[in-house]
Amino acid sequence: MAANANTNTNTSVKTKVNIKPRKVPALIDRPMSFCPGCGHGIIIRLIAECLEELGQDDNVIFGIGVGCSSLLGGGLETDRLHCSHGRAGAVCTAIKRVNPDNVVISYQGDGDAYSIGIGETTSAAYRNERFTTFVVNNTNYGMTGGQMSNTTMPGQKTTTSPDGRDCTTTGMPLRFPELVASQFDAAAYVARGSVSTPANINKTKTYIKKALEAQLSGEGYSVVEILSSCPTNWGMTAPDAMKHLDQAVTPHFPLGEFKTRANEQREVK
Amino acid sequence: MSKVLTKPQRCKQCGLCVAVCPKKAISFSSEINTAGYLFTVIDDEACIACGICYTTCPDGVYEIPGTK
Numbered sequence: 001m002a003a004n005a006n007t008n009t010n011t012s013v014k015t016k017v018n019i020k021p022r023k024v025p026a027l028i029d030r031p032m033s034f035c036p037g038c039g040h041g042i043i044i045r046l047i048a049e050c051l052e053e054l055g056q057d058d059n060v061i062f063g064i065g066v067g068c069s070s071l072l073g074g075g076l077e078t079d080r081l082h083c084s085h086g087r088a089g090a091v092c093t094a095i096k097r098v099n100p101d102n103v104v105i106s107y108q109g110d111g112d113a114y115s116i117g118i119g120e121t122t123s124a125a126y127r128n129e130r131f132t133t134f135v136v137n138n139t140n141y142g143m144t145g146g147q148m149s150n151t152t153m154p155g156q157k158t159t160t161s162p163d164g165r166d167c168t169t170t171g172m173p174l175r176f177p178e179l180v181a182s183q184f185d186a187a188a189y190v191a192r193g194s195v196s197t198p199a200n201i202n203k204t205k206t207y208i209k210k211a212l213e214a215q216l217s218g219e220g221y222s223v224v225e226i227l228s229s230c231p232t233n234w235g236m237t238a239p240d241a242m243k244h245l246d247q248a249v250t251p252h253f254p255l256g257e258f259k260t261r262a263n264e265q266r267e268v269k
Numbered sequence: 270m271s272k273v274l275t276k277p278q279r280c281k282q283c284g285l286c287v288a289v290c291p292k293k294a295i296s297f298s299s300e301i302n303t304a305g306y307l308f309t310v311i312d313d314e315a316c317i318a319c320g321i322c323y324t325t326c327p328d329g330v331y332e333i334p335g336t337k
Contacts, residue, residue: 018335019272019318019335020333021333021336023333028329029329031279031328032328034327034328035281036283037283037284041327041328041329238284238288
């Protein structure tokens with residue numbers, strides 16, 4: 001016992017530096033039912049951290065899409081509406097117009113936002129609605145068993161493209177942030193992040209925060225797409241899936257900010 | 270107090286934290302939690318409380334109490 005106590009004292013003296021406390025925000029501090037290694041858990045934690053830092057964690061309404069994002073309904077401790085499949089863009093439009101003082105977030109997957117809901121998602125961006133869309137892109141329909149989606153990469157094997165995606169008959173993967181940035185001039189903030197490494201996770205957090213700040217100051221539509229892994233349907237271990245995300249998925253979906261906030265320079269702290 | 274607090278009942282044995290820990294201070298236990306997964310154990314001697322496990326964990330297993 002005495003030896004242990006000494007060791008502990010020595011350690012604490014040796015590491016007498018300021019260590020930043022880090023705790024999962026109360027908004028999502030519940031067990032979630034995502035698959036082991038799924039990026040959803042990281043992404044929703046980043047969103048909750050940003051809401052907490054901006055003092056908006058008790059002033060937020062989520063529009064949750066259908067798919068793996070639906071599992072959020074069981075873990076999130078805030079106002080939320082589980083939208084019809086693909087319609088979160090339309091539902092959040094209404095929520096934001098009726099409650100302009102609330103932070104409104106649509107949280108969707110690529111199948112929900114870009115496949116069945118491409119009409120609603122694009123229209124919300126086109127009308128420059130003042131809410132924020134977060135799209136988790138894992139290049140397949142995760143919840144229903146890994147079918148091909150609009151963002152599946154060329155040659156990627158899924159349960160509905162067993163020989164690999166043939167882009168001559170099924171089209172090329174959709175790059176929604178690029179579409180918004182190039183076509184909708186009024187959009188306030190457009191970016192794409194990834195959760196493949198701790199560095200990318202931290203960078204994604206800054207994107208998420210800027211998107212929420214753009215909404216808070218009423219600048220217009222903001223969207224952040226986040227590349228995520230799907231170890232279950234990709235048939236990989238979680239660390240391998242993260243490596244695959246970096247090496248195979250990111251080259252098709254460039255990371256970065258496609259449209260920055262107009263007055264960002266003045267607000268940098 | 271440990272440098273990192275854990276909630277072993279939430280661990281799903283995905284191994285993301287084990288893969289990124291810069292000090293290789295995280296390993297799996299030999300016991301299972303209530304969900305049937307081998308949960309992570311932190312070697313407090315090797316740990317430097319950098320928080321990368323917190324950043325990477327999708328299931329909120331870790332908490333860094335930090336210094337006040």
